[in-house]
Amino acid sequence: MTEFIPPGTRFHSLPSPFPMKRGGALHGARVAYETWGELNPAGNNAILIVTGLSPDAHAASNAGNADAGWWEAMLGPGKPIDTDRWFVVCVNSLGSCKGSTGPASLNPDTGTLYRLDFPELSIEDGADAAREVVRGLGIERLACVIGNSMGGMTALALLLRHPGLARTHINISGSAQALPFSIAIRSLQREAIRLDPNWNNGNYDEATYPESGMRMARKLGVITYRSALEWDGRFGRVRLESDRPEEEPFGLEFQVESYLEGHARRFVRRFDPNCYLYLSRSMDWFDLADVAGGDVLQGLARIKVEKALAIGASTDILFPLQQQQQVADGLRAGGAEAEFLPLDSPQGHDAFLVDMERFGPAVANFLAVL
Amino acid sequence: MTEFIPPGTRFHSLPSPFPMKRGGALHGARVAYETWGELNPAGNNAILIVTGLSPDAHAASNAGNADAGWWEAMLGPGKPIDTDRWFVVCVNSLGSCKGSTGPASLNPDTGTLYRLDFPELSIEDGADAAREVVRGLGIERLACVIGNSMGGMTALALLLRHPGLARTHINISGSAQALPFSIAIRSLQREAIRLDPNWNNGNYDEATYPESGMRMARKLGVITYRSALEWDGRFGRVRLESDRPEEEPFGLEFQVESYLEGHARRFVRRFDPNCYLYLSRSMDWFDLADVAGGDVLQGLARIKVEKALAIGASTDILFPLQQQQQVADGLRAGGAEAEFLPLDSPQGHDAFLVDMERFGPAVANFLAVL
Numbered sequence A, B: 001m002t003e004f005i006p007p008g009t010r011f012h013s014l015p016s017p018f019p020m021k022r023g024g025a026l027h028g029a030r031v032a033y034e035t036w037g038e039l040n041p042a043g044n045n046a047i048l049i050v051t052g053l054s055p056d057a058h059a060a061s062n063a064g065n066a067d068a069g070w071w072e073a074m075l076g077p078g079k080p081i082d083t084d085r086w087f088v089v090c091v092n093s094l095g096s097c098k099g100s101t102g103p104a105s106l107n108p109d110t111g112t113l114y115r116l117d118f119p120e121l122s123i124e125d126g127a128d129a130a131r132e133v134v135r136g137l138g139i140e141r142l143a144c145v146i147g148n149s150m151g152g153m154t155a156l157a158l159l160l161r162h163p164g165l166a167r168t169h170i171n172i173s174g175s176a177q178a179l180p181f182s183i184a185i186r187s188l189q190r191e192a193i194r195l196d197p198n199w200n201n202g203n204y205d206e207a208t209y210p211e212s213g214m215r216m217a218r219k220l221g222v223i224t225y226r227s228a229l230e231w232d233g234r235f236g237r238v239r240l241e242s243d244r245p246e247e248e249p250f251g252l253e254f255q256v257e258s259y260l261e262g263h264a265r266r267f268v269r270r271f272d273p274n275c276y277l278y279l280s281r282s283m284d285w286f287d288l289a290d291v292a293g294g295d296v297l298q299g300l301a302r303i304k305v306e307k308a309l310a311i312g313a314s315t316d317i318l319f320p321l322q323q324q325q326q327v328a329d330g331l332r333a334g335g336a337e338a339e340f341l342p343l344d345s346p347q348g349h350d351a352f353l354v355d356m357e358r359f360g361p362a363v364a365n366f367l368a369v370l
Helices: A123-136 A150-161 A182-197 A211-225 A228-234 A255-267 A273-285 A288-292 A296-301 A321-333 A346-353 A357-370 B121-137 B150-161 B182-193 B211-224 B229-234 B255-268 B274-286 B286-294 B294-303 B321-333 B346-356 B356-368
Strands: A008-015 A031-038 A046-050 A086-093 A142-148 A166-172 A305-315 A337-343 B012-014 B030-036 B046-050 B086-092 B143-150 B166-172 B307-314 B339-342
Touching: A008 A123, A008 A273, A031 A123, A046 A123, A046 A150, A086 A123, A123 A273, A142 A150, A142 A357, A150 A166, A166 A321, A166 B121, A182 A211, A182 A273, A182 B211, A182 B255, A182 B339, A211 A255, A211 A273, A211 A346, A211 B182, A211 B307, A228 B182, A255 B182, A288 A296, A288 B012, A296 A321, A296 B321, A305 A321, A305 A346, A305 A357, A321 A337, A337 A357, A337 B143, A346 A357, B012 B121, B030 B121, B046 B121, B046 B150, B046 B182, B086 B121, B086 B346, B121 B150, B121 B274, B143 B356, B150 B166, B150 B274, B150 B286, B166 B321, B166 B356, B182 B211, B182 B307, B211 B274, B211 B346, B286 B294, B307 B321, B307 B346, B307 B356, B321 B339, B346 B356
Parallel strands: A046 A086, A046 A142, A142 A166, A166 A305, A305 A337, B046 B086, B046 B143, B143 B166, B166 B307, B307 B339
Antiparallel strands: A008 A031, A031 A086, B012 B030, B030 B086
């Protein structure tokens, strides 16, 4: 399967072998990243961004790639993460297909694609890989690590496993452990892919891509990324133009169905199904309580940062607000000056991508006083 | 495909032809029903129950069938719907496969199963069919019509289309119109069935039943019928015993996944996929605003009942509380003494089936003063 690498992506080679948390190791692996701004002489203005499941490292336009990025409104000169002041690094998660080594990459030991031979992937592996990029860029200590969604997990793993690597932390719509509702959703997304005959235990190619499974998985994702409240106002019960082909029984009829279909079409064939399975499962496995005898607050309290901010959207059903509250509470128990800031965004889990009116100032205000 | 008819089910023949709202008509169709208690000489103690998508007419044990029904705790002597006082009728929805005529029934015009030749099914058709049963039992006026979930839609359609048929109404976790989040969920459930190659445009049989599509649809249903809050306490992050077969990559690992799997297994092959598609779509189509120029409150206000109660669960994401609030507000605008009673149940949309502590007294108290 193809990897999907934006132009201008840079690469950092991981130490070889690169040991994986659940066993095995990668050889000759790499992490894709991009940067914005300049590291200052004191080396104390670096910010690391770790992402959700699907984004690449192209968070915003930069010298290497003028295209708008997935967080264009948040990141740039004069923006909430102000690249006139900060040197910002965004990494593509290990295990992804956007330039970092993952199941869609060539396995140097065999000369064929990893597919399901890729070792079991944990959130912690992504954190360790991100740390290598930070060190490789000559950064001794990050001013802040910012993690969104799955990246909120990755950031917590990074802080726990690499004490002192970051002074502060912003956790956005993230969590310290996966809970059963989100596990159930992701399990069903994986099942949709696995049930697609084209998946074929990971042995598909361009001609036999498991498209219907990926479409189902993406649609279910989008349903849980947004909120009922937003959709009531946005779509209501508006119908599509009535030229739907009559020969397709039970075909699309409402705008909301067409919206999901559009999202699915833009996603499939731009993301590798095996990578999706690996990253999705890594989230289910993540539990900061594992290091503290099952007590997630104790696990969080082992993290040492000076300041932290945990924010999220009141309408998020996938990473509900109480999980960001928990992150703030736990980090505070560990000695951080930690704030929990619930935001009244209608856009659900995805609000941090679109509701700049609320998320922009929250991030800007935190960074302003660092 | 087989129909699934509990022992002791009774049948009422619909007028032939029985015209359908969106066109076409059924010939020789029937509605399955069961009863509890006795109609009193004045004929004023009858209650009709209309159900959600999947239940049969066997709401509780009775003379014809001693098995526990799907609302066993709610219905019976001395229970909230006290069959020592009330004569209770529960109908299986038209279009279902539990005894009423639907896509899994024989089409008398062709001698073969209807499958997708069944006319387009509306909630209103189910309401009209239920009304025929009521009249067939010699009931001039119902003391109350109680509708759960989809049945809440059916009850409103019944009240609107057959003024005077019921004195009062209890709407439980129902709504006056489908909103985009629930449409999106149901659309995805239908897509899972349609994508199953075994569905084959409705032309499956026992040997080629679209099992994986139905399993996906049911799992997604169960996820939206319950609540994240309930599952946090019930499943947390508990794993299955570790004897999962290693040969199945990305197989089940958490208790919540096994819970969904169990629900799916108990559902598939006990419900006809075409019936599922028809009933599911009928909910998406339902909109009481259609009769009032797009104003749902005005549509509700056209319903004339003396008293009404709309109840639901705070954790319901499929039929959220504001929809029951809307039902109460609209019925009140139409002149009813209407109460909205939000219940703090953790079990989501399914709470009315399991949280008897809250739903039982709500129903009992309403009926007690009739």
